Amino acid sequence: MSDSAVADVRQQIIDRAKTLFQTEGYGAVSMRRLAAETNRGVATIYEYFPSKADLLRHVWADFFDEIFSQISDASQGKIGLAALKAMATAYAEYWFEHPDRFRMVFFNEDRSEQGEPLFVHRFSMESRLHPLLTAIEEGQAAGEIIPGDPVTLLQVLVGFVHGAALNLITISEFEWVERDQLISTALRLLERQASTSDRL
Template sequence: MPKKMGRKPRNQTQINAVRDKIINHALKLFQDEGYEAISMRRLAKEVGCAPMTIYAHFDGKINILQHLWAVVLETVFSQIHTNIKTSKNPTERLNTAAQTFAQYWLENPDHFRLVFMSAGITRPDVDSFLKNKATLSHFKFFSGLVMLALAETHTPNSAEVKAKTDGLISALIGIVFCANTIADYPWTKPEDMVNLMLTTLLTSKA
């Protein structure tokens, strides 16, 4: 029985190499020139291929952007990890983490836009945010901090921890989102609102 003729398909290593190349170029474009610079035509030029070739490797633009989300989130959380090292107790750790989280997005609105606002408009039914395991673990990290901070005053049950974590994350994202998109409203300072959220969530018992 003769072997199958023709060109051999690329192996997984080769496939990953090309995908990584595309992703790295997209990342570089984003870091050097911002969100708007990542057009498929521009990206193809940087990679050194035709725009259509990219569609042989990714279903669409959003699937490339998802990889950039992961990089940005990694940056945020590594900054959080760095900053909480000097915190003395669980409440202070949670406060530092929350303030660092909010501050990062406020200082990098383009990053916020990439991570939280690109999928919403372009492809609502896209492969999603949390297919990325690392992203989910970032969320869970906050859950751990909340539990420890609550445990300083009482023994929280898992429903309370989850509700307060989800509420906190939603509030943090909401504070940043409003500051970024409704920028002409004279909002109370974001750090004060973050502080208020933390204070009220931690002092009230479920």
């Protein structure tokens, strides 16, 4: 088959796996079931994906491609604190809008099988987060964001966003404040407040 035909088959398998994993749960779907659902032999599925974990990583990659595309769109024309707010909000909104995807990504531990690279390394997650890190550094240089190690501030922000998404998605019966308020409050914690001398 041509490269484009191979890519089409891979995407068809990924798309069907995405639906099955969301509706039935990752653990409940076997490669044999996936082969039947896509009218292919089990051996054919393994030719494209050496393991179910590898297939799951490709599903995750589709989600994160969407996320970082939205983050890039949200930050257009902005720098520093304004860019950080736009990107963090876009990141959080993606998970709020797709709670099933959040569960699929963060409720299934990534495990290496047959020496396969883990998702966080194969997808270059650190470099994907670099625009947020740059926005923090720009905000610090402009005096908009509190001083401190930019990597630490980024990890705290990402941790808060994930925590907010986890709580709102999995403990929805609790009376949380509006999600926009949660995210804006987290961002205000990074914002450098003007001192008395700055205001004079």
